[in-house]
Amino acid sequence: MTSTTCVECGSELTISDDVESGEILDCDTCGIELEVIGVGPVELSKAPELEEDWGE
């Protein structure tokens, strides 16, 4: 496990070691979706907004 902070609210987040670049995480404190943009070390950004053509 590693830790980093939410880019929106600054809360500490615990990240599992098998985290993937591109993975979407939720901040349990503010509820925002975060995208993992780097893994060595873990870097987060706000996840992109839902687009109309997203899905299955």
Place this chain on the structure above:
Amino acid sequence: MNVGFLYSQIRADEKLLLTELRSRGHDILKIDVRKHQFSIQGPSSEFKDLDVVIDRCIAQSQSKFASLFFASYGIPIINDPMVVERCSDKVKTSLLLANAGIPTPETTIAFSPESALETIETMGYPCVIKPIVGSWGRLMAKIDTRAAAEAIIEHKATLGHYEHKIFYIQKFINKPNRDIRVVAVDGNAIAAMTRTSTHWLTNAAKGATVDAYNIPKEVASLVEKASKVVGGGLLGVDLMELDDGGFTVHEINPGTEFKALNECVDVDVPSHIINWIESVTNKKGETQ
């Protein structure tokens, strides 16, 4: 295998596939579709040794075009761009199903608000308007009255992208509070679940509860036929149960999610998917 893994975001489904691929020792090139370019002149050097590309883009428009490029480079891609094209457009899917004699809800397309209203009045209430591209139950409307029809049509005509002015109108199916999702590879079902909700939309994304479903022969046969008419591949086929005991196929998903399915069945879904990908990739390699 050298596996290209095309994505824009890694959901739990993609993570399951990546974990399975790594556990089998495959070399993976993660390809974030947002960070790469795709040239008609040919593939970039990093793509040249790929044995197969697995397309898991979350945006159907990205899947549609990126898969075309990999196919043009001669790199097998799952799913084939023809399959993506046919399944990500509800008009094309409905036409293919109907023309193949596969039961699918009665559907009519109209191109103007007046014509859309006339279609709805003729079809009768309730009916459903869907966007021709979309997923997770978004922008679907069940129409119970003429007043609702007029309002929804006006909103779509006024506020929508041009594709919303193609009015896709479907007869409402009075299903038993659930529908069925079957994940299949080249028409062979891996596993299935029901999605149950008191809401008329029973998508898992809308909060439906999921349960394992034993696939009857009739459903397996419909899934096989539906898969065949769109070109096969890895698909999520959605069916509804009818009052007469039969089934109707209402959607085929080319970028199927399977996390919820994997959690409610005894089958290891990602393992079966990768087994199939290994199998079809090896076959293609032998014929080259």
